[in-house]
Amino acid sequence: MKILVCLKQVPHKDARLDIAGHGTWIDDANLKFEINDYDNYALEAALRIKDAGEAEVIVATIGPDRVVQSLRTALGMGADRAVHVKDEALEGSDSLGVAKSLAAIAAQESPDLILTGLMSDDANYGLTGPMLAELSGLPHATGIVSCEHAGESITVERELEGGALEVVELPLPALVTVQTGMNEVRYASLKGIMQAKKKPLETKSVADLGLQASDVAPKVTIEKIYMPPKGEGAEILQGSAAEVSQQLVTKIKELGLL
Amino acid sequence: MSKTLIVAELQNGAPREAALELITQARGLGGELVSLVIGSGVAEAAEDLAKRGGGRVLAADDAALADYTSGAYAQAIRRALDQESPDLLLLSNTPIGWDLAGKLAAALDAGVATDVVRIEQEGDDLVFIKRMFNAKLDSRLRVTGSPRIATVQPGACEAYAGSDAGSVESLDVSGCGSRTVFKELRTAAAGGHDLTKADLIISGGRGLQKPENFDSVLKPLVEALGAQMGASRPVVDSGWLPHEYQVGSSGQVVAPKLYMAVGISGAIQHLVGMKNSNFIIAINKDADAPIFEVADLGVVADLFEIVPALTEAVSAAKGG
Numbered sequence: 198m199k200i201l202v203c204l205k206q207v208p209h210k211d212a213r214l215d216i217a218g219h220g221t222w223i224d225d226a227n228l229k230f231e232i233n234d235y236d237n238y239a240l241e242a243a244l245r246i247k248d249a250g251e252a253e254v255i256v257a258t259i260g261p262d263r264v265v266q267s268l269r270t271a272l273g274m275g276a277d278r279a280v281h282v283k284d285e286a287l288e289g290s291d292s293l294g295v296a297k298s299l300a301a302i303a304a305q306e307s308p309d310l311i312l313t314g315l316m317s318d319d320a321n322y323g324l325t326g327p328m329l330a331e332l333s334g335l336p337h338a339t340g341i342v343s344c345e346h347a348g349e350s351i352t353v354e355r356e357l358e359g360g361a362l363e364v365v366e367l368p369l370p371a372l373v374t375v376q377t378g379m380n381e382v383r384y385a386s387l388k389g390i391m392q393a394k395k396k397p398l399e400t401k402s403v404a405d406l407g408l409q410a411s412d413v414a415p416k417v418t419i420e421k422i423y424m425p426p427k428g429e430g431a432e433i434l435q436g437s438a439a440e441v442s443q444q445l446v447t448k449i450k451e452l453g454l455l
Numbered sequence: 456m457s458k459t460l461i462v463a464e465l466q467n468g469a470p471r472e473a474a475l476e477l478i479t480q481a482r483g484l485g486g487e488l489v490s491l492v493i494g495s496g497v498a499e500a501a502e503d504l505a506k507r508g509g510g511r512v513l514a515a516d517d518a519a520l521a522d523y524t525s526g527a528y529a530q531a532i533r534r535a536l537d538q539e540s541p542d543l544l545l546l547s548n549t550p551i552g553w554d555l556a557g558k559l560a561a562a563l564d565a566g567v568a569t570d571v572v573r574i575e576q577e578g579d580d581l582v583f584i585k586r587m588f589n590a591k592l593d594s595r596l597r598v599t600g601s602p603r604i605a606t607v608q609p610g611a612c613e614a615y616a617g618s619d620a621g622s623v624e625s626l627d628v629s630g631c632g633s634r635t636v637f638k639e640l641r642t643a644a645a646g647g648h649d650l651t652k653a654d655l656i657i658s659g660g661r662g663l664q665k666p667e668n669f670d671s672v673l674k675p676l677v678e679a680l681g682a683q684m685g686a687s688r689p690v691v692d693s694g695w696l697p698h699e700y701q702v703g704s705s706g707q708v709v710a711p712k713l714y715m716a717v718g719i720s721g722a723i724q725h726l727v728g729m730k731n732s733n734f735i736i737a738i739n740k741d742a743d744a745p746i747f748e749v750a751d752l753g754v755v756a757d758l759f760e761i762v763p764a765l766t767e768a769v770s771a772a773k774g775g
């Protein structure tokens with residue numbers, strides 16, 4: 198079985214976000230980056246299938262040189278090889294441009310299963326997976342929290358609202374997007390990290406994928422990104438920890454809860 | 456003149472709130488409104504939607520559409536698109552909406568904006584306003600495509616409350632099918648930790664940093680106040696607390712007399728689970744955290760200083 202995991206590198210969850218001078222994205226010059234949380238769970242799901250039997254796990258991502266770090270981490274966790282798509286044509290690309298590039302990789306690799314995260318923690322679109330499925334002619338399910346593989350199909354639980362789950366069976370090849378909490382994500386071991394250095398990592402351009410810049414031109418553009426306007430907001434308490442606590446106690450008493 | 460097609464989701468055989476919100480969004484843009492209702496035995500729901508402002512309602516009624524599958528639903532929507540050629544297609548940002556939006560956009564080679572909170576008309580163009588970075592930033596998006604596609608965040612606007620003499624037509628959806636097979640719906644086993652009846656809930660988020668801190672930092676305050684403990688999703692995802700502690704769109708929806716959010720940023724999926732609380736106190740070291748927008752009282756400080764101090768003050772108040 199061949200599994201393709203598409204992952205994205207995003208700013209670290211605790212990074213301070215500043216808007217770049219052009220006003221259309223954050224200033225990412227001095228940020229710390231990490232693998233998108235949802236994608237970590239997707240990778241772990243793939244590695245568990247690998248652990249349970251015969252599978253090759255390929256990780257793919259798109260982005261500038263810094264994303265190689267995330268691919269190395271994924272290889273350190275147990276993926277077998279990596280594909281890095283790097284091209285100026287993909288700077289400022291939208292989900293569809295990304296999905297078209299990934300679809301070209303999928304066409305070259307013919308995986309039995311493609312896994313991605315439900316969405317990315319930066320733009321929060323949640324589109325790459327379903328788009329990639331459509332472009333690759335695959336059935337898909339989004340936001341899964343479990344996956345059982347038996348023969349030529351997988352059975353997954355999709356998370357709905359309020360704790361409800363939908364059980365769906367998909368014939369392979371198929372694509373699923375993973376919700377956080379699906380499993381317990383492993384860390385790369387020291388041995389894994391050492392081995393990762395020797396694992397194959399290919400870099401490809403848009404042309405290597407058989408695409409032209411015009412194929413991945415965006416249909417969605419961010420005109421502006423900005424701090425949300427502040428509404429009324431909360432009354433912010435001032436003072437030392439002890440003073441603030443006194444004020445909170447007064448309020449809790451007023452509410453009749455103390 | 457522009458034309459909007461909305462996909463109106465049903466719940467227990469009637470249009471769900473989010474569907475009526477799509478009507479509000481579409482009507483706000485003017486032009487012609489067409490609504491699509493998909494399922495099996497949906498005639499009544501379609502009539503209902505027509506009376507509640509859905510405009511011209513297309514009923515995609517077929518046994519093969521009884522349960523949601525991405526393949527069959529996408530085909531039904533494409534039949535409606537072929538027939539109507541709208542300029543804008545709106546879906547709700549729900550498990551159905553986010554399953555379909557990307558698939559349709561890729562099939563139609565169209566631009567799509569997801570989880571939009573507002574759509575503005577600007578000259579001949581539309582601007583889609585969307586939260587990014589888990590509500591920490593806002594963005595204005597331009598979308599090209601025929602149609603343009605967007606999913607709208609549930610609760611982002613009021614449900615359309617007017618009445619109307621709309622009409623219902625049936626849409627031919629024979630032969631729609633899917634390779635994904637719907638098996639069953641499951642409800643996650645209800646745990647013993649029912650937060651919906653609690654008067655006072657103190658929830659901890661990723662800001663607590665590690666599982667031990669729930670016991671050593673948060674629990675003493677919870678016990679001193681006789682409160683119930685809740686949590687945000689990452690806490691549950693990481694296995695620090697069981698799912699029955701989770702508050703939010705995929706956990707419990709609560710409305711206690713007092714809700715305290717400790718080290719929780721205030722992503723929309725958490726807010727929908729607690730924003731109707733009678734009173735909200737937030738403790739977060741980031742003054743820009745979105746949680747302060749829904750809170751009544753806020754403390755911008757390190758929770759590891761405030762929570763122990765508050766626990767002490769509560770104990771003193773009880774002793775005195």
Ligand SMILES: Cc1cc2nc3c(=O)[nH]c(=O)nc-3n(C[C@H](O)[C@H](O)[C@H](O)COP(=O)(O)OP(=O)(O)OC[C@H]3O[C@@H](n4cnc5c(N)ncnc54)[C@H](O)[C@@H]3O)c2cc1C
Nearest residue numbers: 660661662687688703704705706718719720724725740758
């Ligand atoms: C389909 C779907 C369903 C979801 N359902 C839910 C749900 O039901 N419930 C839910 O909660 N989320 C849900 N989420 C996840 C949601 O989007 C957020 O990721 C999550 O709510 C963030 O949790 P958090 O606020 O604890 O973590 P973060 O967003 O990481 O916030 C942590 C906060 O802690 C603060 N902090 C850190 N250290 C300190 C300190 N020492 N003192 C004070 N403050 C500190 C930080 O400033 C930050 O604001 C869902 C997401 C999706 C896509």
